[in-house]
Amino acid sequence: MxxxxxxxxxxxxxxxxxxxxxxxxxxxxxxxxxxxxxxxxxxxxxxxxxxxxxxxxxxxxxxxxxxxxxxxxxxxxxxxxxxxxxxxxxxxxxxxxxxxxxxxxxxxxxxxxxxxxxxxxxxSSGMVARFGLRHARFAPGESVLVRGAAGGIGAMAVQLAARGGAGAVAVTTSSDERGRRLRELGATHVLDRAGEAAGDAPAGYDVIIDVVAGADLPSFFSRLEPNGRMVAVGAVAGFPPPDFAAAMIPAFQKSLSFATFSADTxxxxxxxxxxxxxxxxxxxxxxxxxxxxxxxxxxxxxxxxxxxxxxxxxxxxxxxxxx
Ligand SMILES: NC(=O)c1ccc[n+]([C@@H]2O[C@H](COP(=O)([O-])OP(=O)(O)OC[C@H]3O[C@@H](n4cnc5c(N)ncnc54)[C@H](OP(=O)(O)O)[C@@H]3O)[C@@H](O)[C@H]2O)c1
Incomplete structure (x- = not known):
């Protein structure tokens, strides 16, 4: 063969x-x-x-x-x-x-x-997205940001969050064309890779599903609502800085959570x-x-x-x- x-x-x-x-x-x-x-x-x-x-x-x-x-x-x-x-x-x-x-x-x-x-x-992508959302304790009505939404896992996370009754599904992506296609999958707001939006995107999210990690990951902690949960399911931009968790401390009063998720578990x-x-x-x-x-x-x-x-x-x- x-x-x-x-x-x-x-x-x-x-x-x-x-x-x-x-x-x-x-x-x-x-x-x-x-x-x-x-x-x-x-x-x-x-x-x-x-x-x-x-x-x-x-x-x-x-x-x-x-x-x-x-x-x-x-x-x-x-x-x-x-x-x-x-x-x-x-x-x-x-x-x-x-x-x-x-x-x-x-x-x-x-x-x-x-x-x-x-x-x-x-x-595999859908399974990671589904269990990633469960790991984040996503509940209907909550707002979700999918960081790195244009890949296999992200495209599934967008659809599963939308079908699961999310109040808003925001995505980060690198082009308007990708943003348009992600809207067809259920995204309600499109942000650039840095998390900036041209329109009226929510200021904060209950759940962030993060496929990207990398140097910019800590800057997304400030996008979490009180009791917000960020779950890292991938690291396409590499590891975050070693002291990344320190970025959560200024927002101590918001009771934020960060978790990794691997389907191996x-x-x-x-x-x-x-x-x-x-x-x-x-x-x-x-x-x-x-x-x-x-x-x-x-x-x-x-x-x-x-x-x-x-x-x-x-x-x-x-x-x-x-x-
Ligand atoms: N947790 C698990 O059990 C599990 C299982 C399998 C795989 N994984 C992990 O999942 C990741 C792959 O997932 P995937 O296939 O969905 O991803 P992917 O297609 O490789 O990337 C997802 C999106 O991230 C954006 N992106 C790429 N580089 C970026 C950067 N430097 N900064 C910001 N955005 C960037 C790109 O979209 P835009 O250009 O539109 O921004 C890309 O389409 C890997 O890290 C892999 O190890 C995890």
Whole structure:
């Protein structure tokens, strides 16, 4: 089978198509014929070599989520999975391939009419957005700011906050065009990356879902209402300054909270159930998968270049079929 592996850590040019033997499902596993692969920021970080100490080696096949059809089952797996379309989380690798072996326990069945590209756009990103909002104890009627809303997680957080009855859903983004598209997803106010708005955006928010972090994160504490909660779900602009929490102290009387959220802390059964709910909501037309573009698997390096150039609105997807 064809797969895309890291031949040299560094830029996207280090990705190459290679031939690998077809994998075989072991005990408790299934073989999936892949139709769509979600491309995520973490793939670019692994490719860059910054996580070298985490045990990634040259030859590593990237890809943390796929959609496809179960082609074979291993021992102890219900044979009725065979032929079913599924979404699967593949962890830190293996997804950039024509076929992948995953644990049957990690499978989520897809509604018949949900395209694979939609599933890998909604799956992990939507789950992070949903649990991120829960971690922030978001309640209907509250105002929400999504910082870094134009990415996979942000586009889902905007929709979930709006559908959850938010009183206002503000977003930070870098262009008017993106702001217009985010309004179509449910944003009520559009701010620039610094949090400034041309119009009548709320002065404060009950909840901030932050995908960005970086040097500007502390300046957003002043945008929280009394008892406001900021939850960091990503760090696309890097880590905040080491003393960032000091910026909360002048607002001591506002009882502010800052938390990080990682999906790793959510039990797999809950993640699967939440992902299945997202797919049902999308199939019913309630949620939109924001697929930026579907590229052939062999164009993985191009997908990474587009992602790193900041061109991607929503999620970029690879497909090994018809390639
Ligand atoms: N918590 C978890 O369990 C979990 C799981 C998976 C991934 N993650 C993390 O989530 C992040 C990726 O999320 P994503 O795919 O939704 O993000 P993304 O698409 O990479 O970026 C989101 C948006 O942030 C804005 N942005 C980029 N660089 C910026 C900067 N320097 N300053 C301000 N805004 C900037 C861009 O929009 P504009 O150009 O419109 O501003 C971009 O579209 C990564 O940090 C990843 O590690 C977390």
């Amino acid at each position: 064809r797969a895309v592996a890291i031949q040299a850590f560094g830029g996207p040019e280090g990705l190459a198509v290679i031939d690998l033997p077809d994998p075989e499902p072991g005990e408790g596993q299934v073989l999936v014929n892949v139709e769509a692969i979600g491309v995520g920021g973490v793939d670019a970080v692994i490719r860059s070599g910054l996580l070298g100490d985490w045990g990634f080696r040259e030859g590593h096949v990237l890809g943390s989520e796929v959609a496809g059809t179960v082609a074979a089952v291993g021992g102890g797996v219900d044979a009725s999975w065979t032929g079913r379309r599924v979404w699967a989380f593949t962890g830190t690798g293996g997804g950039y391939a024509e076929r992948v072996v995953v644990d049957a326990a990690a499978l989520v069945a897809l509604p018949a009419d949900l395209p694979g590209a939609d599933a890998v756009t909604l799956g 959510v039990p797999e059964s809950e993640r699967r159930a939440a992902t299945a709910d997202l797919f049902t909501e999308a199939a019913d037309g309630g949620l939109r998968a924001v697929v930026h573009e579907v590229l052939p698997l062999r164009e993985a390096a191009l997908a990474h270049r587009k992602m790193e150039a900041g061109e991607v609105f929503g999620r970029i997807v690879l497909s090994p079929t018809g390639d």
